[in-house]
Amino acid sequence: MATRKMLTGNYAAAYGAKLARVEVFPAFPITPQTPVMEKIVEFIENGELDAEFIPMESEHSVMAAAVAAEAMGARTFTATSSQGLLYMHENLFVASGIRLPVVMAIVNRVVGPPNTVLNDLSDSLDQRDTSWIQIYVENAQEVLDMIPQAYRIGEDERVLLPVAICFEGIIISHYMEPVEILDQDKVDHFLPPYRPKQVVLDPDRPMSLGQIVMDDTYITEMKYQQQEAMDRSKAVIREVDEAFGDAFGRWYGGLFAAEWIDGAEVVLLTLGSLASTVRAVVKQLRDEAGLPIGFVKLRAFRPFPAQELRDCLSHVKAAVVLEKGVSIGAGGPVFLDLSHCLNRRDRMPLLIDYIVGLGGRDVTFEEVRNIALTVFEERHADSITNPVRWHQVRGL
């Protein structure tokens, strides 16, 4: 029986892992991820979850242990934040390079200095090249729902890639929301046990994983296979979203959720918890001012839904990205990816990037509304000189 409880995002992630019947859980505590770890340990110790917790001595070792456990054929889960995620960085490539569908909750937190436990998305956005599927979610319910989905996506034989479910620290991880805890039998039906057929360390059919090559043997080809798997994962993410919706009554839109796109001249695109605010602003501007503004909540940053967003946004005059992360020296990571996919010879929407919410700075309804109105005024401009806008810099 599904039940409803008041849960933080962190506890929702722990419940999601329990429902997915994860088998090995190596972890290292870091604020704001810590309650995920504590709750899963509690589940294991009180017998609600049959799994092995390994209290690792660093995140680098966490991801190494996760790689080793997953390579043995055990469904493996972990969670981390910020500097911990960066400490894993090397081994993130190993998980994806060996094609191991580890799932990780990334509880987003600023990468210092300045060091803080507050959030933006700079920790996970900058892991974009590690060949992990990254899905950004908006609230605690979506956190819980996405953990079983993440396993079904990653473990699909068309994919076999690790999956990160990213949600912002404190604002999602530590605030309570009413969350429906899924029925275990239905989750078991939705997500059967993981018993890998291809990549597994088994003395009865030995294989070497993580080979070293002394020339360019297969490197290009193996990377290309990862690219193909990432491409195939787009369809799988959509299918799994459909299957989840059919089973549990909640659909999230797969790669991204687009609202009020038909006839929209300006579209606001964002990801993570900011989606709730931006959606409300867009709704108000449409309902009360009748402005033709649409909204996109980007969910998958990797695979980046380039073709799909191009199809969705080709008719608009201006697209605005609001993102809590930046690649200093270039612009916001989502904006940069969106630029390449909208780039066309004939016509390209005006594309504007707002860097907001760094270090957990509040992004208010009013601010988003001002951004929307500003861009709406600019929508017919032939070109703009300042596409990347640091919106909240004090004293500027």
Added chain:
Amino acid sequence: MINNPRDALFKEDYFHPGHPLCPGCPGGMALRWIMKVLGRDSIANVGATCLCLPTHVYPHSLEIPSLYIAMAPSPAGISGMSAAIRILKRKGVIPAEKRITVFAISGDGSTADIGMAALSGAAERNDDGLYFCFDNEAYMNTGIQRSSTTPQFSWTFSTTKGKVQRKKDLPKIMAAHDIPYVATLSVAYPEDFVRKVEKARDMGPGFKYFQIHGPCPTGWRFPEHKTVEVARLAVETGFWSLYEVVHGSFNITYRPRKRLPVVDYVKLQGRFQGLTAQDIRTLQNWVDEKEEGPGS
């Protein structure tokens, strides 16, 4: 049953000729004996070491499953694998009665330097597996740079005037982790080698640490047919000692009848070329203190 270590040496091979190690490399011998003892139902975690070459450099491989993660974290590989085996046995995916031995093998740089935290973590948790540090006393696979286990005065490409510091005593550090088994190994003493690995294999769950003294003809600058001679002289001079620590109890497993002077060992190796009489006295004092000091 009388357990004769010689039996193991005549067992089937899972490590094959034609490997790409340097001529005279003791690592080939060591890995071959380890594989003979651990057998087919074992899984390897290989860290950064010259022994990557025969185990993980395409197209070479062992005849057992093996995983290379990265330079540092092969101890964490033991942790992940042994945890996976426990849960998969509880769930009946792996038959409960099947014995699978998990082991790691890594170099002195990856063990004593970059992987020290991972090693200490796995040992403190007492995760189930055997860890072999192949200690050739420098970063040999990257072309002879110092590590924390390089002995004092040794030449390397990053200590061209000789290393200033002494060799880190890693087996003692591991013994201080209160793990079930710590042992030092030498390729000049195969029976001692094999007996210790068998003992650790059969002693039940827990973290077992081995350090293999690995005289390296390429990096230590001696002729490749002298590997075993150099290895033996290391032990006969006390430069390297053969012992085991079983649940905290320290036993010397081979004691030279009369310790030879350290100069006999040093003079065979180009890496110690140019040592002064004072340097040799310093090394001799280090050996004497080490051999006669507490815990020996």
